[in-house]
Amino acid sequence: MRLWCSSTLMGPAWPARLCALLLLCGAAAPAWAVPSFARQTGLACAACHTVFPELTHFGRVFKANGYVLDNLQQVRAVSSKRQELLDLAKTPALSIMTQVSYTTLKTRLPDVSNPAAPGLTQNGTAGFPQQLSLFYAGKIAPHFGAFAQLTYANDSGTIAIDNTDLRFADMMILPHKQSLIYGISLNNNPTVQDLWNSTPAFGFPFASSNAAVSPLAGTQIDGALAQSVAGMSAYAFWKESLYLEAGIYRSAKQGQTNVLTGAAGPLDGTASNVIEGGAPYWRAAYEHNWGANSLEVGMYGAEFKLFPGAGAPLQGPDNRFNDVAEDFQYQYVGEDHILSVEGTRIHEKMSLAASAAAGASNATDDLTTDRLWATYYYRRELGGTIGWFSTAGSTDSGLYPATVTLPSGAVCACGVVTSANGSPDTKGLIGEVNYLPWLNVKLSLQYTHYTKFNGGSTNYDGFGRNASDNDTVYLLLWFAY
């Protein structure tokens, strides 16, 4: 799961604060390399990945083509007019992925479970597993494939739909041997369909602790709406270089029912952060490949109009988030040495008419997230990543409050997940060392260091906690088969 926890909304903000309090973000779980792709294609992981989950050029083309490249034996059916009615792999494209982890914070957290007897929490959280996922990842029919993930996570203790990307894709050959791949993606997380690892859904850190303290601020396109929206986008990839995509997202809440009918919809005011109409999404990128090098530069963005809901009707003033981002990705993929340098900057302009009317925020705010990281691997066996991250924006004590509302409804002056000065600013570094005894098994040791957290370096919460107190050591065993 990603570190970035969005609480940028909402009138009654307790869901976001609860998210922070529980020290988890229900945001986008990362996408994985999936062994069922290897079984389907007969290609080793190294064809599509530098080291999972980062894609090579071949992996990006495989994804754009709808995950359908298939070298398995098929069950077939053909009509009397030779129309292909069925082309079904004899082996289903199923995979299982497991993460087992151990997380330690630099400084223990206050234990607020019993206000009458305050104390300190344990330090050192074992996730066994942190996450267990079942995938269908591969061809469904000719030109129709899926990357669909069903996940059990130890924080929720439940099984839920995770990142899902259904694709219809085809290719035509234009004059002068130019390929044009085009298709449609149906997915549940903006950027999960993207081909590069510089965008949020598949960006670094590829795996994060769900037992660490997450900062308050994050942009909407940065995983805040993951798995709570459904989107359809159309894309074209010309000469495996120029990529253009446009789409629309609409809220698709899991576990949400209409109060009156008890049915799965229509959504009513019990839901929170509901997209008004459809939210447009767009993406443009250009990739140039030379020798063993690949360079991509691009932009992406979306405009979300959200009703706060959570007790308020889904009408009247809304909150608007205009996200525009730039990204780049450089890769050198040699036989012995692999180097990747990637980054993104996301700008978000907020017009918070609904939250401002409820006295919960400024009328307008802005927020910028920057991430830059470099990864090196030797023979896909031993490597690591060093990354820098920064989120900065307008001070808004409504969005980034000094208190937190507990699940009981009590307002707690607890610190840790709050901001004393109302600033969203968070900065730090992540260092990670990875060892892969096999291409589908990764041992990872990650250290996250905060130089600023929720607006301050020292005493950021007004209760004496420093940014570096949230430094996190994360030990991970991650494998898929």
Add this chain to the structure above:
Amino acid sequence: MSSIDRRTARLAPLMAATGALAFVLASPLDRAQGLTATPLNAEDTAIGVCGTCHGPDGNSTNPMFPRLAGQHAGYIVRQLKFFKDQSRADPYAIAYMWGMASGLSDDTLEALAQYYARQKTGPGKSHDPATIARGRDIFEHGIPSQGVPACAACHGADALGSDMYPRLAGQHAEYILKQLASFQSNMRNIAVMHGVAQNLRKPEMQAVADYLESLP
């Protein structure tokens, strides 16, 4: 209706139309996305599938993947069959080509080979003249004192090869070095080439590889 609403309203039918168009464009007989290409669509397969690594016209830019433009069809067919029956077992063959070739019919691999054989080769790559001269000398005359025969004896005076022996002119130097290492370790188990590679020192391999890459 706000401007965003209007934009959204305009985009929705566009998206639906694009989706419908995409389905229409996919003719039922052209729906096999795997490598079960027939001679009729081998060219599309070569450009759209093989071309991702080998280049649309077989002139790959990535030295990890061999240039296939101008390679002899008979040689390509034989290698594809070796991949298919898994008898060629150098690391990249195992990782990439065992899978890619596994579903190829005889007709398809013949058609793919013919496609590459008729593609024009690119220009040679410049290298240090002294190294090229040394490489050319080894290629043409071998190194008798080390028991290395002249490469030209099989691969031709201009390294253009034949159906039996591959064209080496214009091939990536890095790829040639990798193959020589595979012959040396017997991961590519060809007795003649094993003997040659065993007796070549690394600078000599580099010189020959640079010379071959410099050829058009």
